[in-house]
Structure formats: C-alpha cells, structure tokens
Amino acid sequence: MKLSHVQHLYNRVGFGITPKNLARLSKKSKINVVNELFDSSKKISVLKVDTSFLKGKTYKDFKTKDQRKELQKISKKKVSEFSIAWFLRLNNPSEILREKMTLFWTNHFVCKSKNIVFTESYNNMLRKNALGNFRSFTKIVSKEAAMLVYLNNKQNNKKSPNENFARELMELFTLGQDKYTEQDIKESARAFTGYSHRFRGEFNFKQKNHDENEKTFFGKTGNFNGDDIIDIILQQKQCARFISEKIYRYFVNENINKKHIDEMVNVFYKDYNIEELMRFVLLSEWFYDEKNIGTKIKSPIEFLVGMNIVVPHKFEKPKQIILLQRLLGQILMSPPNVAGWKTGRNWIDSNTIVTRLRLPSVLLNNAEIAYSEKGDEEAMINNLKKRKLRRNTFIKVSADWSSFDKHYKNEPNAELINYLITSKINKGTLEVLERNQQLSKRDFVLQLMSLPEYQLC
Numbered sequence: 346m347k348l349s350h351v352q353h354l355y356n357r358v359g360f361g362i363t364p365k366n367l368a369r370l371s372k373k374s375k376i377n378v379v380n381e382l383f384d385s386s387k388k389i390s391v392l393k394v395d396t397s398f399l400k401g402k403t404y405k406d407f408k409t410k411d412q413r414k415e416l417q418k419i420s421k422k423k424v425s426e427f428s429i430a431w432f433l434r435l436n437n438p439s440e441i442l443r444e445k446m447t448l449f450w451t452n453h454f455v456c457k458s459k460n461i462v463f464t465e466s467y468n469n470m471l472r473k474n475a476l477g478n479f480r481s482f483t484k485i486v487s488k489e490a491a492m493l494v495y496l497n498n499k500q501n502n503k504k505s506p507n508e509n510f511a512r513e514l515m516e517l518f519t520l521g522q523d524k525y526t527e528q529d530i531k532e533s534a535r536a537f538t539g540y541s542h543r544f545r546g547e548f549n550f551k552q553k554n555h556d557e558n559e560k561t562f563f564g565k566t567g568n569f570n571g572d573d574i575i576d577i578i579l580q581q582k583q584c585a586r587f588i589s590e591k592i593y594r595y596f597v598n599e600n601i602n603k604k605h606i607d608e609m610v611n612v613f614y615k616d617y618n619i620e621e622l623m624r625f626v627l628l629s630e631w632f633y634d635e636k637n638i639g640t641k642i643k644s645p646i647e648f649l650v651g652m653n654i655v656v657p658h659k660f661e662k663p664k665q666i667i668l669l670q671r672l673l674g675q676i677l678m679s680p681p682n683v684a685g686w687k688t689g690r691n692w693i694d695s696n697t698i699v700t701r702l703r704l705p706s707v708l709l710n711n712a713e714i715a716y717s718e719k720g721d722e723e724a725m726i727n728n729l730k731k732r733k734l735r736r737n738t739f740i741k742v743s744a745d746w747s748s749f750d751k752h753y754k755n756e757p758n759a760e761l762i763n764y765l766i767t768s769k770i771n772k773g774t775l776e777v778l779e780r781n782q783q784l785s786k787r788d789f790v791l792q793l794m795s796l797p798e799y800q801l802c
Contacts, residue, residue, distance in 0.1 A: 346375045350633045352767060356802040357596050358382060358627065359441040360647055361654035363752045364764060379627045383620065386443035386476065391469045392434060394426045396461055404544050423461035428678040429663050431468065432670075435646065436653045446475035446623070448646065449595050454486050454518060455685040456495045457678070463491035464678060466546050479588060479617035483518065483575050487537065490546035496683065498540050503556035508534040511574075513683055519578050521587045525563075532560040537571040585614035589622070596626060598637045599689045605631055639768030639801050642692050645673035647802065648701060652794060655765065656709050657745040665740045673697055693800070705794035709744045746787060758782050758789045765793045768801040 348371045355362035362370075370378050398419055407413050438444040450471045458464045467489050474482040486492055487510070493499040498510040511533035515525045539555030542548055560569045563577050578584055589609035590601055597605070608629070613622045626632055643651060649669065652658075660666055670676045674697055675686055686692075693701075753761065762770070762778060770778075774796060781792060793799060 346371055346373055346378050347633075349638065349767070350375070351378060352764075353633060353638045354378065354382075354627065355441075356651075356767060357641070358445050359438070360435070360445075360650040361802075363654070364756060365752060367764075375628060379624065382442045382627070383476075383624065386440040386446075388440055389443065389473050390440060391472065392427070392431055393465060393469075394423055394430055394461065396423065396465070399462065399545075402544070417459060420461045421459050424459060424464050424678060425664060425667060427461060427464055427468070428676070429666050431677055432646070432650075432666050433663075435650050436657075442623075443472060443475050446619075447472045449592070450475055451677075452680065452685040452688075453591060454492070455680045455683050456489070456491050457680055458491040458495060460491070460494075460546075463489070463494065463546050467491035468678070476620040476623065477618075479613075479619055480575065480579055482619070483514075483579075484572050486518070487514070487571050487575065488540065488548040490542035490548075493540055493542055498537055499542065501534060501538050501540060502551075502554035503535070503538045504554075506531070506534040506538060506556070510534070511537060514575075515578065517684060519575075519584045519587060520581065521583070524581075524583050524587075529562055532562045532569075533574050535560050536562070536569040536574045540571065579617060582610065582614055585610045585617070589613055592622065592626065594688070596623075597632060598640060602631070605629070639766070639798075641802050642689055643800055643802050644686070644688065644692055645670060645675035645697075646677065648673065648800065651802070652705055652708070655790065655794065656749045658709060658742045659745075661741045661743065669740060672700055698797075698800075701800055702795050702797065705799075706791045708740075708742050709791060709794075749787070749790070753786060753790070756786075758784065758786060761786070761790055761793060765790065766796065766798050768798045770796075770798050774798070 348367060351367055351370045352362060355367075370381075373381075407416050435444055435448070447468070451468070454471065456467055458467065470485060470489055474485060487498070492510070496510040496513055497507045501507040501510065508530050512530050514533070515529070516522055535556040535558075539551045539553075540548075541551050541554075555570070557568060559566055562569060562574060563581070565577055567573065569577075586606065589606050593601060593606060593609065609622060609625065612625045631637070667676055674692065674694075680686060753764075756764065759782065778792070781789060784792065
C-alpha cells in the first residue's frame, strides 16, 4: 500500500501515525492494512472512573435538597474526570478505529449529562456499538438514561406526550430535516411513552404511562412502541442515505459526491451493518483520491491528539486539558446543543486559528500558557514575566522529546514535511521551510506544526 495512502487512512480513522508504523504498514496490501484496523478494534475496552461513592445508594438516600446538591457536585467533578480519561485514552488508543468511531457517534447521537453513572454508561454504549448494527444501536440509544433525561423522554407519558425525543430522533439521528411531518412526530412520541430509568440508569418501562392505542406513522397503523417506530424509520432508504452522508463528510470529504453516496447506501441499506459500511469506504478507490487527502480541517480534539502522536506530552494538571479544549472550541462530553458541534470551517475563527498556530511552539517548549477565562486570545502568552494573571490560570506541560527523537532521528528535516503535512503547501511557505532546513529537528517540527497547512489532514 502506498505510503501516502496509509498516512491518509490513519489520519482519518486515527489521529496520525509514526514513521516506524507507516513503514511497516506500507509493505502490506490495502486489504491487510484495513483488516488490521478492524481486527485491533474487535476488543471493547470500557472506560470507567471511580463511582464507589454511589455504592449501595438509591433515590431514598438523597431526599433533601442539600443531599441532592452534594450529589450533583460530586457527579459533576466525576464527569470532568471521565472526560479527561477519554482524552488520555484517545492519545494512546489500543482500538484506534473503535475510538475514532466513538468520537464520530458522540457528535451524531448527541447527549450531555451531569450524572456520572449515566455519562459513563452512555459513552461506553457508543463505544460498544460503534461498529455494530445501526438498528439495534438506535434502539439502545433511545433507552439510555442520559438520553431519556437530555431529550425529556422521561417526561413522556400518555396523558401529556413530550415530542422532543421523537423530533430529534428523525431530524438529527436518522432522516434529516423535512423528511417527516408534524403528525409523524406526534404519533412517534405516543409510541415512546412510558420510557424511564432507575437510579443506576437501568431502563425501566412503565406500562401504565404507555399509550396502548393505535398510532399511524409513515402510512402504517398499529399499536406501535418505540422499537417499532425505529424499525419503520429504517425501512426508509433516506435513513441509510442520511447516515452515509454523515460518515462521508467526517471520514472522506465535507463535499458530498452523490455517486459515492449511492454506492454506500446500497451497502448500508441491506442490513445497517456499520462495520461493513466502513470496510467498503476504507477499501474504495475514491477514499484515496488526491482531492480527499489533506482537505479536512482537524477538529480541536484531532488537533490536540495529533500533536501528542508527534511529540508525546503530559499536562501537569490534567484538569487543564478541559481548559485547553474550551479555548479551541470542543470540550469532550460537553456538546454545545443537541445538534452537536458544527464541523469543517466552523472549527476555525479569528481566535481559534491564532491559538492553533501558536499552541505547538508554546506547549511543547515547556513554556506556560496564560489562559483567559473570558476566552481572550491575547491573554495566551509565552512571556514568563507577565504573571499578573492568577497562577492557576497557567497551563504547563512536559514534552517527551526523547520519544520524538526515537521516532524521527533518522529522518531529515525535508522528510518531516511529508510526515506531518498532507495538504498542498503554498510556494512562499515552502521557500521559508527550505531556508530553515538547518534548524534543529525539534525547532523544525514545531515550525511545521505551527503552519496553517497542519490544520488539515
């Protein structure tokens, strides 16, 4: 398999690749490289934080306002710990494809919870089903405690149907805008009545709250429940198209190619097997077209994790990982709304682009970054004399340059360009890089990671 194709593959289904691994995989055929990705992601390693503070507890243990307030305080802290734990896993994933797919699904089945038990369950549910069957996946999502609370389906009962989940199920999760009627929403909401959960998040169907009467949905009539509604939705080929387009935009190109989408739909609509769809995409010739290489703007998480692949580094205060994510515009476990993060060019604005271009040289030179709670980019400095801001607003990391040296010691500076930049570099930038060939390898790689072209993969 061509070096550039292996590199492109790992940029899209992972966060980058080391020269050693790149050389190893380039000796294999495309199908063997792709098979290795799937084989390494067969295992499902759940992610957990310590929730022993809830052991043996029930709703009865949190009757008073103060007790509930304390529970919320602890739970909020644990959600932050979980977010950090996931970020650290993304930096060293054993199941690369599964973790990248989990990141994809977290911005599709968008959900947010302040309850650590619900958060942990939901994230691991995404991980378990990331390469599974979309039909069963969607049904499981509808029964998760985090989603029941987030989209108000816990309040959905036959006396007063709540349409929030029913609407988003079709608009955001399965069909897209304008592919259903208001009546479809109303009938669907009735089918999802009675959905609830227990203290530890286990699904609890309350029969007495469920509407047992007939519903008419997408031209079909019956005493439908939530699972029936999902089955009917998936009978619409539009569902296979909607998901295929989302996957194409995320893994291939923001600009849709109808012919490619038609091919994906034909594969996916048969049985909604996510793994088979992804295999088809990653083995297709068009995935490796020049027009698809180096054209995707990295998300903040992809940018941060990608830097760590090149130069591993640790944060002195792990909780400041979240502050850095906030500065760049994407906090894991904290989507802005039910529609999730807007991707592509939306990742970049006048503040975030300056931050991105400065960040590699500041972070990896063992310097300090002043972080403004107001998000003021001008407060991000590399001047240790300017200590007017509180000390706890500084982010400090230690870079493992020895690891970088081990991977890149035999690579000349000119080759570093090919390893780190996959997009086309403009003539002026190339001339500057050529003049700077005499820089130390460390200084040169920092310069590369500070280029606008490094924002693309």
